[in-house]
Amino acid sequence: MRPGTVSVILVTHNSAEVLGNALASLPDGVEVIVVDNASKDNSLEIARAAGARCVSNANNLGFCKANNIGARTAHGEFLLLLNPDAQLDPGALETMLATAERYPDAAIVGPKLLDEAGQSVWRHKSILHPFEGRNKAPVEPEFASCVPLLTGAAMLCRRAALQAIEGLDENIFLYHDDDDLCLRLTQQGWSLIYEPAAVVRHAFGKSCGASMELTRFKAREHMRSSIYVREKHGVPFDLARERRRNLKRLSLASIKFDRERQVAAFGRMEALAELGRAKSAAARAAAADQDEIAADSRTLKAWIAHKLFGRPESSLAVIKRLFAENVRNHIPGYVAAFICMGFVAATTGASAWIMKDVINRIFVDRDSAMVGIIAGAVMAIYTIKGLSTYGQQYLLQRIGNNIVATLQKRVFDHVLSQPLNFFDRHAIGDLATRMSYNAQGARAVIDLIIQSIGRDVLSVLALTTVMVLQDPLMSVVMLIIMPVAVIGVSRLVKRVKKIMQLELQSIAEIVNAMQETASGIRIVKSFNLEGHMRKRMGAAVEQVEQRSNKITQVNALTSPLMETLGGFAVAAIIMYGGWNVIARGSDPGSFFAFITALLMAYEPAKRLARLNVQLSANMVLAEGLYALLDTPPTISEAPDARKLEIREGGRIDFDNVVFAYGAQPALKGVTFEARAGTVTALVGPSGAGKTTIFGLIERFFDPQEGSVSIDGQDLRGLTFSSLRDNLSLVTQETFLFAGTVRENIAYGRPGATDDEIEEAARMANAHEFITELPGQYEAPVGEAGGRLSGGQRQSVAIARAMLRDAPILLMDEPTSALDAQSESKVQEALDRLMEGRTTIVIAHRLSTVRNADRIYVLDRGEVVQSGSHDELLAEGGLYATLYSLQFRDATPKLAAVGAE
Structure with missing residues (x-):
């Protein structure tokens, strides 16, 4: 092999586990360039130890963009694009190179890929290179042959050909869509050669740890990539059909409890949802004209939206989004919780049903043999119910805590991505409230719906079944009263929403007042502003108190409504049941089983009647959270x-x-x-x-x-x-983070050693005063550096800039x-x-x-x-x-x- 003929480009992301094998399989005399996409392991150390030249990216730029970066820095006449989880068999590269020289019009020579089982991975169809369905799939060539498509993992590319089409399309994320590359090359007159004599072994998907987050990320980006390729080349794409196909995938994965496939399906759903949101404003407006609720307010969906949420134009969409973005990550946990809730509902019905035998067998028939059997059955019922209740509560609490944590991280990440003018428009109190209070509200919406469906609805159904089986006529009374209660309570929903929105504003004002008081305490005390701040805080607290009392009052109204209606129902049933037993000689056990089921159904029915009020209050929080998350940054990175x-x-x-x-x-x-x-x-x-x-x-x-x-x-x-x-920045108003002196200097370059931190402090004339502090470099600086003097804070800031270099x-x-003395030392450090x-x-x-x-x-x-x-x-x-x-x-x- 001629020196400098081939440059090998490997794109890595946490690929340390396999990278060494890939590098070891390369022959001597080739230039190796490793383009690292934000690895958190020691991939770069492995690459450098093997003599590779490294390009480090702070973010995951995608396979195509990273390969183009490597291609621009390479020197070889040929470029071998190699996955880090692929290994070349001895002589494979030389064989590909010989084939490339034998076919000078070949843009790419692709090797024979073998999977971990030693099976050949022969790709014969794709989005852009389909074959007729009635024809047999093309047979894998036995010798070097021109083909319409080459798969990725290892491709020997002629530099001139790659430059002629300006490299890989950087809007494509994964190499699986390299059919775009093949098509563009063949359209310009180049050929593609498949060389089965060159063997490359590919451990598919093993280049980095297969976390659930990464699985979803790859599935989402691959779907976006596929959509992009289709639109670019005019290949029809049916969004609705793709959604249906993906739902089938998700259903099968759920049935099989295949966690990885479930996560991948949700990733594809994300991409499809984004594609739907990306439609033009005119298209969205046209779709809105056809909306079922807007077109016909008499539909069931419209009734549910109006009665449950009071604002159909947004609430259903927010709930759908909450479930799509949060519930999908916890399907196994929710399935287990639903099973537990099913057991709770079943045992609740069983505890009412067994009252028939308690009355008839023990108190009427006086059958002593049944006492122990029935008592044992009751113990079994309530043991199962207790364990199921524990399992349900434990699972839902854990999932809920994770949802809140995920939402809070997401909000914080989104806020960090915003430009400075965003913080001019949003008060700190408002942001803090949305991150904590609104995230809890979003979780409450999910919990209320899940628990209402899984616990209350199932319990009411189980108990209603008991009642219908015992006495169908008496059951009609309950079925009449329930809708009346729901309609009465639904009138309170809109009022709750308005009160809740006002309460949130007052909570944000409390946080703002507290933050401003703490930050400006010197000014507050110097200007005797304690009375003003006390008055401002008092007004905000009183507003929250008043509005909380109003919500409490509205919530409390639901209980008397249900109590009154329930009392009338129970009285009517007692009158009818008593007459039925006394006058007609009916079975007293059936009557007691019925009345027990009715009384037990009272609590879950009351919770269901209150659901819309509680849901409505928390929907305000969820909508506020998404209003923040949907605020686009006014400045962003270019796609390229x-x-x-x-x-x-x-x-x-x-x-x-x-x-x-x-x-x-x-x-x-x-x-x-x-x-x-x-x-x-x-x-x-x-x-x-x-x-x-x-x-x-x-x-x-x-x-x-x-x-x-x-x-x-x-x-x-x-x-x-x-x-x-x-860039390094040193300002007049030095800002230090709460923490130690060492931590504040280290912010200049995370990962710096203690020696480097102390050397930076010496260069900044800060080491001397730091060693005199209690704790020295571990001394806390206080909030915003309040424990240090102005000159000391500035010296720490200069040390931070020194370390950044x-x-x-x-x-x-x-x-x-x-002052003059501090200025002299600081100026010397600045010089x-x-x-x-x-x-x-x-x-x-x-x-x-x-x-x-x-x-x-x-x-x-x-x-x-x-x-x-x-x-x-x-x-x-x-x-x-x-x-x-x-x-x-x-x-x-x-x-x-x-x-x-």
């Missing part, structure tokens, strides 16, 4: 975002940048350059746009016009993580709030930090920027001057005016009484 590459030291260019906060312009066509390895200062009056420039560099928002780039790479085309990994440094006058870095400084005190390589003067969103300190002073203008205002000689305005 790439990693930032520091090519020229981190040069920053603003090219005619225009940005406005709403209607108020902040930057008006700003153009400037911060050269690599130099110090660039931004000066100007407040509101000139200096902080906005920092926000654009960190991509907290995007410009409306123009561009911001680093080393020629537009920030809008970069991943957030790679951009911010190359990013090529670009952003500083917002970090010494302006310090070390700026060495060799591209530094941009926002300067409020012009004395700090005299030595800057370039100074840009901003006024009202425009660059009005630029140059060095001396050049700007000589030029005059705004800079000279600001400088003279800060440094002109001033005589004392006040003198002490009696002073000379």
Whole structure:
């Protein structure tokens, strides 16, 4: 094999278990590139130890995108795209290469794939390359042959062919859809060669641990990929039919208790649901016109929606979404809980039924032999009922706790993905309330429905069956009263919803008031604001109390309604039953069994009648939770975002940048350059746009016009993580997290060693005061760093930036709030930090920027001057005016009484 002929590209994600085998199967003399998609194991260490060149991605970019990254960095004439769980047999690569040279028009040479059982995996049909159903499947070729399709896992690609079609389509996630690649290549005149003499063994799906989350993720992405390929090439796709097929898969998996297939089916359902939501607004509006509830309010669905939830246009959709996104992960647990609830319902009915024998056999017939038998039966019934009740409650509580935890993590992740302006629009109290209170409400909706169906409905059915079997006529009374109760209670639903919405607003105000009081306690006490804050908190607490009392009042109304109706029913049944036994000589045991079943059915029936009130209150919480989760980020990564590459030291260019906060312009066509390895200062009056420039560099928002780039790479085309990994920030108002000094420094580079942390502290002139703290590096800094002085907090922040060691440094006058002694030490540390870095400084005190390589003067969103300190002073203008205002000689305005 000629040196440099072949470059091998492996895409990994937690592939340590199999990666070593794949690397060991490669012959010497090939370039190996491992593109790692956010592994959490030691895949990279294994790759580096084997001499591979590694490209590390912070996120899972998908197989196609990662392969393209590897292809762009490779040098070989041929590229071997290899899965980490595939191993080449001896001579396989050489055989493929010889075949490629024998067929110069071949874009790809594919080997013979064998699974773990040694069976050949011959792919003969696909979405884009179907064969006629009446024909036999093509036979696997016995020798090198041109074919219409090649499967993945190992493909020897000719670099020129891959470049001709601009690589793999990066919208496709998994290699199973490589039929798109094959089709594009053949459309451009290339051939595809299958080489059975080259053998590759593929341990399918073993490249990383098969977690349920990963299984669902892969199934979802594969479905999206399949849909994308069909739409791209004009192949019909029937969404409704695919949903039906997937429901069949889910049903079969549930019957077989196949957890992995269940999870995969839910993953596909996710993708199909997203496809449905992606339809145009016009299509959604047209669908709404055909909605069953809107079209005909007399349907059963409309009745349920109105009576149970009071707002049909949203409640049913929210419940459907809650179940689709949460219940699917716990099907085995819910099945087990339903079985337990079935036993509870059955034993409840049995306990009423056995009353017939208790009365007739013991008290009427006086059969002593039956006493022990019936007593034993009663003990067995209630033992089974007790165990089933425990199992039901334990399972539902565990599942509910997991649902709340999952929702809270999801909300927090979603909030973290939002830009800065999101936090300007949402109060902290509102976010905290939705994360805790609303997540509990969403769980309550699921619990209420599950328990009502599995416990109360089944119990009522079991007990009603007992009543009907004992006396059909008396059962009619109960069946008449129940709908009357439900209709009466349903009138309370809308009122509960309105009260609940107001209560949530008051709870958020309580959290806000508490948070602001704790954060601003110095101001509260300094300005004697205790009375004002006490009044504000008191008003919010009283509102919550009043609204809680109203909900309690509405909830309480359901009990008297059921009690009254139930009392009338029991009285009527006693009158009828007593007459039936006394006058007609009916069986007293049957009457007592009936009355026992009726009384036992009272509680579950009352819970069902109250269901809509409780459900309605918690639906407000669930809808609020989804309102937050459905808030799209106003700024997001591009689908084809790439990693930032520091090519020229981190040069920053603003090219005619225009940005406005709403209607108020902040930057008006700003153009400037911060050269690599130099110090660039931004000066100007407040509101000139200096902080906005920092926000654009960190991509907290995007410009409306123009561009911001680093080393020629537009920030809008970069991943957030790679951009911010190359930035360090030191601000005037230093923020430290609650925790220890060591933890706060380590935030600069998670995973840094203790020695690296302490070296960063020394470079920042922080080590000396840290060693004097109680606990030294383990000393707690307090909330927001409140246990440290201003200079100490700033030194810790500089140590954090030192540890990050990013090529670009952003500083917002970090010494302006310090005393002279602290400023001297901090400035010395900053001088070390700026060495060799591209530094941009926002300067409020012009004395700090005299030595800057370039100074840009901003006024009202425009660059009005630029140059060095001396050049700007000589030029005059705004800079000279600001400088003279800060440094002109001033005589004392006040003198002490009696002073000379």
